[in-house]
Amino acid sequence: MAADPEELGRRLRDGDRSAAPAALNLIEDRSPAGREAAALLLAEVAPAALGGEAPAHLIGITGPPGAGKSTLLSALLPEWRGAGRSVAILAVDPSSRRSGGSLLGDRARIEYDPNDDGVLIRSTAAGTRLGGLAAPTREAADALAAAFDIVVVETVGVGQSETDVADVCDTVAVVVQPASGDVLQFLKAGIMEVPDVLVVTKADLGEAAARSHRDLAQALSAIGSSQTPVVAVSSVPPPSGIGELADELDAHRDRLDLPARRLRSRRASALREFSAEHGERALRALGGRREAEHLLAAGDPGLSVNELVATLEAGA
């Protein structure tokens, strides 16, 4: 018998993390019946997704492949668990548009205690759609946010991917390894949006890491973002910088007007999903992007992304 979607949603809302795997399976089912069931589940967890009381912290972790994101998360997990916080990680695999397949089969594993029910790690495909993170990632993050203290969306990329992640998460951290000049160049050229926290991994590499740290801080200062924290971390025992990074992530969240950020994120996601689903032509029928944004801003601030998309569809 299939799981009852409303029951799953209620269990998540009550903090029952054991309902999470079945909820994620349901959300990943993109058939029409699956979509209907997912909508029922998501309606149950909606208050948490809007940023109700004691909302989860949605953290995006992005960066080039090989930067050490998995190793970093392996070190962050015990830090967070030690503070009594439950953690769900959605590891999003970008798919090659040409091959259509998932190519990160041999990616580094995130290490964790499989018997710890305060941790859930799930790999998910970004899908073939342009624009990176697909709706399932947002929906999965919303569902997990009801039952976990921290939800991490981890994905690979430089440039546009952190913009995609910013539409789903409260705090975006970009991870770079020493001597990785490309992120620096993207920042300086203004192609890449400035993340909330920059992380330089492999601080044990000494001079190279120190230089990266300095170069990034200088680049941020040059583009008027000198307040963006740059944290150097090392996962080589004894790990260093992990506590500082956890503190910076918390500090960013504490500075946020969380309901306002979630509202903005939901509207951005709705606009993105509407465009992907119905095309540029439908956006023009609404009078263009700016008009569509006005239409969204005029609506009830409590509307979910799916309801916002429906608002746009009704107007087109």
Next chain:
Amino acid sequence: MAADPEELGRRLRDGDRSAAPAALNLIEDRSPAGREAAALLLAEVAPAALGGEAPAHLIGITGPPGAGKSTLLSALLPEWRGAGRSVAILAVDPSSRRSGGSLLGDRARIEYDPNDDGVLIRSTAAGTRLGGLAAPTREAADALAAAFDIVVVETVGVGQSETDVADVCDTVAVVVQPASGDVLQFLKAGIMEVPDVLVVTKADLGEAAARSHRDLAQALSAIGSSQTPVVAVSSVPPPSGIGELADELDAHRDRLDLPARRLRSRRASALREFSAEHGERALRALGGRREAEHLLAAGDPGLSVNELVATLEAGA
């Protein structure tokens, strides 16, 4: 009086490069009237775009900002001009989706002789659409291909941008600077498609450049693409590697079945443009991506991208 689009197209087809600036203006006009005029112009140059006799070489140059693409093109221009080949360069600015503006105002300039009518350089915005290069870039490249021997599409980015460029160009070169590990990581992770030619700039940096060259060659070998040429170039006088790079670009083109490549490119562009314009829903109405590809493959191989898009629209 506005330029007659068919007349502009005929002039380009007859090799009259002085018609190119007006043709590009016309193509950049995205109003309905502008679109109609552009269609008339493009119909005139269509045989050249399909890869008729003595077709232009469409070369894509991509890579991270700061990799030295403009400097490289400044060195390639005299090499090509010295061989009597005319060159048009479309420099595509990615726009920030958040700011909506073009952020590369201070990008490095490509140096050339402004009195040489065998060279045309035009900057163009990629637009706000997801998926990188927009239809105007493809159309501009097609128009220029009628009158120039070489058309370069230069754009910035790592990861998906070279896939976009591959839909427009015959040969794709990715430019990296020494110690730029991200391109290497993207290649190894299979996120980035293997380009036709890899260029390591700043070969005057000695050991770092030699190491990059070696690392890239090793990475290519590890993913079974050891035949991909890696060319080290230096633009510091006396420049080095420029002639070798020009030769490798020519050699790639000589190995190509050009009409087959152009056919594949047109179909890929049509599918991309149809999806962006009408959305995923329209794609599903066609039975999905694979069905849409079959529909395109069943059509007349001489159809232009716009005609292929119309074929998909008729089927949806």
